Amino acid sequence: MAWYCGTYSCGHEGRVNVIGPSKEREWKIDRAFSKMCPDCYKAQLEEENQKAIELAKEMELPDLQGSEKQVAWANTLRLKLIEKFDKFTEKDFDEVKGLFPEFDNLIYDDVLKIKDYIILNKTKASFYIDNRNESIRYFVETYKKQALEVNNETEKAMLDDIKTESTVFPEERITDVPVEITVLEDKITVSTEKNDDFKTIVKNLGYSWSGKSWDRKITKTNGPVSERSAELGNKLLNAGFPIVIFDEEIRQKAINGDFEPECKRWIFRRKNTDCFAINWTERDNDDLYKKARSLPGSKWSNGSVLVRVNHYQEVEEFAELYGFRFTEAAKELIDTYKKSLEKATVVKPAKVEETELKDGLQEILESGDDILDDLKD
Ligand SMILES: [Zn+2]
Structure with missing residues (x-):
């Protein structure tokens, strides 16, 4: 055990007690005198605490409970905790999310809610003293359930009120x-x-x-x-x-009771075809089935009666008679078909008189001897 004299960073003289191997002592002495002297340090802490009390008032933070000394220090520690949360930005949050399970299923806003929950609900000075070395991760993990539940309860109460007036x-x-x-x-x-x-x-x-x-x-x-x-x-x-x-x-x-009844009879366009798909949702309606099947060229396919667009006039009549509605796609099918009819080339075909079939060899035989002679050797 040895005492060493020196000057603290504040300028006050003093002595420190340093133990350990001599090669380490130099470093330990330097470190001790690089700080403020114990009196100045104490004064600085007290000043810090006084500032914290003023700041807490300004920020309208809840009053802390505990002994005078506890409250004085806890005020400082609470501000440091707030600072710690404030320094934890959304960018930091995005970086740790996925790295630590504490942040699973949370958004950045939840972290702010956890901070507010702690500040509003933790008013014992001892809380800030006990937790002075804990990390954001620890606070999030420990208080997320309570902090976010409170929020849900508030929402639930609000929703109940609204439900009552909408019932x-x-x-x-x-x-x-x-x-x-x-x-x-x-x-x-x-x-x-x-x-x-x-x-x-x-x-x-x-x-x-x-x-x-x-x-x-x-x-x-x-x-x-x-x-x-x-x-x-x-x-x-x-x-x-x-x-x-x-x-x-x-x-x-x-x-x-003021609403339009649901239309259960529809004429769709069967996808990628030029067919209507006639469909109704009333079950076992044999009568309707027979009527739809009496349309020209009708087929039964996948729960619908199919009819080609060529017969759109018959299908329109059928729809009118039995209260069917055309979907937009089915209406487009009709329009496109009508346009294609307009564009189609209309011709007046020439009539060709049918003539008797010729007998070529007979003609040659009747034409004379010239060719026949050629055929001879
Ligand atoms: Zn000093």
Whole structure:
């Protein structure tokens, strides 16, 4: 054990106690005197703490609880933690994502939410002292569940409020649990508690179970979604189910039964052919089948009756009679066909009188002896 005298970086004289092999001592002494003297260091920390308290007030951070000394230091540590999060940019996030499982399924915004969660909820000074050496990775891993859940709960409460104002109850209801109808661009999804009457209604309207909800894909021939969701809502209300539809206009249509019924009879164009594909979704309609098959040149193929575009006039008459609609593609098929008829060259063929067949040899025989002589040796 040996004491060495020297001058600290702050200019104050002092002595330090250095142990260990002599070759290391020089370095240890230099390092000790490169710092501030203990008094100046303490004063600097106190100043830092005082600044942190002022900054915390300015940033409107929650007050910390603990002993006076704890609070003084924790304020500084909390600011350092905030700084640590602030230095962790979106670019840093993109770099570590995929490298560390802590960041799986997170977006950068979640990291900011975790920071806010800690700052708002951790108000014990001891928290910042205990966790002073932990990394961003540690904080993300430890607090992501709580931090992001809080957010979901807030969203859930908000959604519940909106649902309440978008729910309508039929006068005679068979349950208090509403059916939720979600209207998407090209899909309607519907869900509620398990109920057999509900299941029958949605199945009959062409919905199928996705494992999570009953869904129906809306296409050009069964839409639009507004009409179909109004129809579904109306059927459910009439069966005694309360319904939730966020779209006010659609909800009113469901209440008033004001929607265009679904057209179930369509004339498509069979892809890559010049045929119409006549199609209907009412099951086992033999009568309709016979009528479609009486069209000229009709064939049965893949669940549709096919008729070539050449017979479009007959098909148009058939559509008029039985309430079929043409898809855009089928209409185009007709237009293109009509145009091709206009362009076709119309001719007046010349008539050719039929003449008797000649007998060549007889003609030669009758013409004279000249040639016959030539044939002789
Ligand atoms: Zn000093």
